[in-house]
Amino acid sequence: MSDEQLAAEVAEKESVEKNNRVKKITNYLLAAIVILLLFSIVSDRIIPITDQGRVKAYVVPIKPQVSGQVIDIKVKPNQLVKEGEVLAVLNQSDYKIAVAQAEQNLEIAGQNVGAQTANIASAQARLTSALVERQNVQVQAARVLAMAEKGVVSKSDADKARASLATAKANVLNAEADLDKAKQQLGEDGEENSQIKAALLALEQAQINLERTEIKAPTQGGVTNFSLSEGFYASAGQPMMTFVSTDDIWIEAYFRENSLGNVQAGDPVEVALDFLPGKVIKGRVTSVDWGVDWGQNNQAGQLAQATTQQGWLRQTQMLPITVEFDRSEAKGLLRVGGQADVIVYTNDGFFFNAIGKLWIRLKALLSYAR
Known part of the structure; x- marks a missing residue:
């Protein structure tokens, strides 16, 4: 065999071996791709x-329920606060005067029917405080119970919310009972006297407005997105700051x-x-x-919208x-x-x-x- 034939035969063997190596590597890569694809499909359903x-x-805008000039800001932007902590205080002068005037009107009404009204005023103040507390607890309990139905909070938290609401309602009933007892001391004429009733309602409203001059945190959380300064006039119903609940x-x-x-x-x-x-x-x-909303809520009087998505695999x-x-x-x-x-x-x-x-x-x- 000549040298040229021998060289050709060696070159042919090397070419075959090279092709075999390429095929092996290709097969290994294809096998790896198939294995990874199968693993991805299975793992996507297991993990x-x-x-x-x-x-x-919960992100809640803090809105004052009464209007007034801000005289004290108790918190700083992005500060964490506890439930019930005072965030800001409005000028209370006008509201204290309104309470004093309502108390005087109640006193005058009591004198008109010949009865003492000090006990009524005290009992009314306790009832007002109990009503405000019940209102706050009702809001918090409703939020917690709604989250409990969705499973976001535990049943124990829901039970605590119900217990707090029951306590607040009981406090209102006790305060109402004390007020009824104080009213009875006026006698039959005093209890039914329209002047007394009107004066009591005015006093209750004045006391509630005074309490509302202290803007408090609804839950534990943080305050953000505000740039208040003392002297700012806060209007009832207008957001002052944003509150982020951490409960x-x-x-x-x-x-x-x-x-x-x-x-x-x-x-x-x-x-x-x-x-x-x-x-x-x-x-x-x-x-x-x-x-989820997939953008196909067609309104009455309009033609249906056909999807324009195309391709082998949909989005x-x-x-x-x-x-x-x-x-x-x-x-x-x-x-x-x-x-x-x-x-x-x-x-x-x-x-x-x-x-x-x-x-x-x-x-x-x-x-x-x-």
Whole structure:
């Protein structure tokens, strides 16, 4: 065999071996892609994860119920306050005068019917305070009970709200009983006297208006978005500042529709907040929303709107779930509207859960860079 034939044969063998190596590498890559694709599909239903999470809370505009000049501002922007803490004080001069005048009118009305009215005024003041307290408790209880129905707060919180409301109602009944007793001391004529009734109503209104000059925090939370200064005239019903309640904070996370098949209320959750890089907080699913607005609410008298979406795969629909998490781990560091990565563990499988825990911690570390 000549040297040329031998060289040709060697070159042919090398070409075959090279082609075989390329085929092997290609097969390995295709196998890896198939395995990763299958893993992604399965894991998306067992440990669904999303980066479309937001910290949510009740945001309430603080509006005074009476008008007046601001004479004292008790808080600073973005300060945390406790429930019932005074935020600002309006000028009370006119309202104190109104109370004093109402008390004098009540005294005069009592003198007209020949009776003492000191006990009535005291009992009326107690009733006024009890009515204001009941009103505040009713608002807080209604909010807590509404969240309890959605599963955002625990049943024990709902029971506490009901108990507080029952106590407030009982205090009103006791105050009304004391007022009735004081009225009876006036005698039959005094109790039915229209002057006494009118004077009592005027006194009650004056006392309520005086109490309303102290603007208080409805719950524990923070105040923001205000630039008040002493001398500012606050008008009744006009917002003075924004209040963010920290009593009820949750995360609203949006997942792909086809990844929620196994998600149920009570499933454990881990959350990586962008505001807390490197830290993972535990929580649980409290509810999965029933639906979302998909922009097809056609009005009567108009033709239906046909979707223009085209392509082999339609656009993914995102559905929200509500997540309750351990706020004690992030106390004082939460920001409403903050972004979060959320992963849900739908079963107790060790393999997928271990991978999910590693992945969410990697996402938490990446928060340092994004």
